[in-house]
Amino acid sequence: MNSVFSFARLGALLIKEFIQMRRDRITFAMMLGVPLMQLVLFGYAINNDPKSLPAALVATSSDPYTRAMVSALQTTGYYRFDNVAQSAAEAEFLMSRGDVAFVVTIPADFARRVERGDNPQILIEADATDPAVASGAISTLGTVANQALLRARGMQEAAAESAKGQLEVVVHRRYNPEGISQYNIVPGLLGVILQMTMVMMTSIALTRETERGTMENLLAMPTSPLEIMMGKVLPYLVVGAVQVVVVLAAAKLLFAIPFTGSMSLLLTAVLIFVLALVLLGYTISTIARTQMQALQLTFFFFLPSIMLSGFMFPYRGMPDWAQLFGEILPLTHFLRIIRAVMLKGAELPAVATEIGWLVVFVALFSGVALVRFRRTLD
Amino acid sequence: MNAIDVHGLVKRFGDKTVVDHVTMTVAEGEIVGFLGPNGSGKTTTIRIMCGLLTPDEGEGTVLGFDIRTDSLSIKREVGYMTQKFSFYEDLTIGENLEFVARLYRLNPVEDHVARTLEDLGLTTRRNQLAGTLSGGWKQRLALAACIMHKPKLLLLDEPTAGVDPKARREFWDEIHRLASGGLTVLVSTHYMDEAERCHRISYISYGKMLATGTVEEVVKNAGLTTFVLQGPRLDQVAEALQGRPGVDQVAPFGATLHVVGSDKKALQAALADVEKQHKGVTVAPGETSLEDVFIQFMSGSKDNMA
Numbered sequence: 001m002n003s004v005f006s007f008a009r010l011g012a013l014l015i016k017e018f019i020q021m022r023r024d025r026i027t028f029a030m031m032l033g034v035p036l037m038q039l040v041l042f043g044y045a046i047n048n049d050p051k052s053l054p055a056a057l058v059a060t061s062s063d064p065y066t067r068a069m070v071s072a073l074q075t076t077g078y079y080r081f082d083n084v085a086q087s088a089a090e091a092e093f094l095m096s097r098g099d100v101a102f103v104v105t106i107p108a109d110f111a112r113r114v115e116r117g118d119n120p121q122i123l124i125e126a127d128a129t130d131p132a133v134a135s136g137a138i139s140t141l142g143t144v145a146n147q148a149l150l151r152a153r154g155m156q157e158a159a160a161e162s163a164k165g166q167l168e169v170v171v172h173r174r175y176n177p178e179g180i181s182q183y184n185i186v187p188g189l190l191g192v193i194l195q196m197t198m199v200m201m202t203s204i205a206l207t208r209e210t211e212r213g214t215m216e217n218l219l220a221m222p223t224s225p226l227e228i229m230m231g232k233v234l235p236y237l238v239v240g241a242v243q244v245v246v247v248l249a250a251a252k253l254l255f256a257i258p259f260t261g262s263m264s265l266l267l268t269a270v271l272i273f274v275l276a277l278v279l280l281g282y283t284i285s286t287i288a289r290t291q292m293q294a295l296q297l298t299f300f301f302f303l304p305s306i307m308l309s310g311f312m313f314p315y316r317g318m319p320d321w322a323q324l325f326g327e328i329l330p331l332t333h334f335l336r337i338i339r340a341v342m343l344k345g346a347e348l349p350a351v352a353t354e355i356g357w358l359v360v361f362v363a364l365f366s367g368v369a370l371v372r373f374r375r376t377l378d
Numbered sequence: 379m380n381a382i383d384v385h386g387l388v389k390r391f392g393d394k395t396v397v398d399h400v401t402m403t404v405a406e407g408e409i410v411g412f413l414g415p416n417g418s419g420k421t422t423t424i425r426i427m428c429g430l431l432t433p434d435e436g437e438g439t440v441l442g443f444d445i446r447t448d449s450l451s452i453k454r455e456v457g458y459m460t461q462k463f464s465f466y467e468d469l470t471i472g473e474n475l476e477f478v479a480r481l482y483r484l485n486p487v488e489d490h491v492a493r494t495l496e497d498l499g500l501t502t503r504r505n506q507l508a509g510t511l512s513g514g515w516k517q518r519l520a521l522a523a524c525i526m527h528k529p530k531l532l533l534l535d536e537p538t539a540g541v542d543p544k545a546r547r548e549f550w551d552e553i554h555r556l557a558s559g560g561l562t563v564l565v566s567t568h569y570m571d572e573a574e575r576c577h578r579i580s581y582i583s584y585g586k587m588l589a590t591g592t593v594e595e596v597v598k599n600a601g602l603t604t605f606v607l608q609g610p611r612l613d614q615v616a617e618a619l620q621g622r623p624g625v626d627q628v629a630p631f632g633a634t635l636h637v638v639g640s641d642k643k644a645l646q647a648a649l650a651d652v653e654k655q656h657k658g659v660t661v662a663p664g665e666t667s668l669e670d671v672f673i674q675f676m677s678g679s680k681d682n683m684a
Contacts (some may be wrong), residue, residue: 217464
């Protein structure tokens with residue numbers, strides 16, 4: 001009876017624990033859902049050697065050599081020419097928007113130079129804001145291009161050796177010529193840090209009131225759902241603003257991240273992003289019944305956000321379904337904005353669509369939160 | 379105009395009917411006690427009245443405002459004190475009162491808070507965290523916060539649960555003082571002595587309103603007869619009486635035994651038998667108490683909490 005260990009007592013504790021586990025549906029779902037989600041995300045969605053990257057072609061003539069060049073690049077599997085730009089300026093805009101990862105320029109005198117054996121050149125500009133994305137596509141380039149050219153000229157493989165070096169592929173790593181990965185990571189970190197803290201803090205906003213029993217009193221007093229929502233959310237906007245200043249200052253001082261774009265454009269985007277996040281957190285708090293559930297839901301949302309937004313792994317490396325999923329995450333759009341503005345110096349027209357998306361999230365989350373908010377105890 | 383005028387209120391949670399066609403009127407300036415066992419629907423009824431729950435059926439007005447459509451107006455003019463302390467334990471007494479004063483847009487905030495603290499006798503402790511107060515003080519703070527905006531109707535949900543007798547006495551003195559100033563009070567309670575301090579009582583059991591009136595009316599209308607038995611070995615007497623026709627309740631009170639029944643003739647016959655069988659036991663007519671009436675109600679109504 002007085003033994004230190006009793007199987008009967010252990011049994012009682014185990015049974016109680018399993019009953020509680022089963023009752024808490026969200027926790028139970030998390031225990032099964034998180035491993036499954038991680039498996040699927042890591043297994044299928046993530047690819048560090050992205051293929052079929054959108055590229056823009058700037059070519060003024062359509063001679064056989066140019067065509068051979070384009071088809072050779074396409075057969076590598078890395079390039080997908082779905083944009084033919086009329087001018088270098090248009091190609092530049094496409095890249096700053098992030099619509100294309102490469103701009104391939106084949107000069108007008110390319111065919112003439114090939115035939116004359118006069119050192120023909122093609123220019124490949126790669127968006128190096130994420131250095132990892134471009135590396136695979138660039139490394140295979142030289143051999144492939146030369147072989148294609150030789151085939152087009154009807155030369156044999158044997159002759160290829162001697163002819164090698166004829167074609168010069170000029171590669172420009174745009175926005176990040178040295179391929180410093182911090183340029184990509186640090187601006188992204190701002191988004192990730194904000195996502196983590198803002199959503200977490202606001203997700204317990206209402207559940208804390210409910211758990212402490214103060215909700216009943218709050219509802220019995222003359223307050224409207226909109227007032228309660230704004231009262232819960234606005235303080236964290238201030239906290240978010242402080243975080244933004246700290247991270248941006250650190251980006252500049254510690255990592256020397258270039259600041260090419262407009263500061264006011266960046267801050268506007270950050271403000272809308274933070275607003276979307278605190279409203280997302282608040283929406284979670286209208287769904288969760290306990291603080292524990294709220295934190296679990298936050299984590300459940302956080303995981304795909306860092307995996308599928310393009311923060312950790314190249315967005316373009318993911319299959320279409322994963323990219324589609326990435327589009328519904330605010331972080332995805334914010335990362336595009338901050339990388340475009342900070343590193344590429346993008347102006348408002350280039351990021352307007354992404355900012356529009358963030359505004360949609362703000363409207364959506366506040367709408368859902370106001371509908372979900374239980375203004376009675378029913 | 380009645381302060382509370384609701385009829386046919388029904389509230390279901392799942393397949394359980396917690397409030398079952400409750401009709402209630404409370405006149406202005408009245409103190410009405412709302413009695414009933416645990417889980418009888420008192421809290422739910424009060425929550426419907428202050429707009430915290432929407433009834434599934436039934437209509438009514440509180441202070442002239444429709445309970446279905448005008449809950450914001452009701453909230454402005456009603457003070458509702460929840461069963462559990464529901465102010466912020468991590469705010470100080472002063473900060474809690476300031477919060478409430480601002481929500482009700484009382485101007486100037488500081489004057490209202492200072493006066494309330496003064497009335498409470500908590501001026502020196504205004505910077506103490508509300509969570510560190512004892513049960514009795516929390517109750518006083520909650521009441522003070524509820525009446526700060528000068529409501530016309532006070533809804534109190536078991537305000538004295540877990541509060542010592544002296545604090546309870548002071549609390550009721552305060553309620554009577556407020557009512558004499560024109561405030562209407564609906565207070566739910568378990569305590570019989572508190573019921574007797576109300577102008578009128580309403581008894582609810584398992585969602586159904588069973589009796590309404592003054593204490594005397596409720597006792598009289600119940601139609602119960604009570605006898606008080608004295609003598610040796612009353613435990614055996616009690617055992618002998620249990621289950622006899624006419625005997626509804628047998629309860630020991632100190633050295634006496636209270637026997638209650640609704641059928642006076644059958645009860646008298648049963649007691650006559652007992653008197654013969656047990657030497658030295660005397661039977662005298664007694665006064666039926668409110669508690670006897672409630673026990674009678676409770677055993678007569680079906681439990682729906684199962």
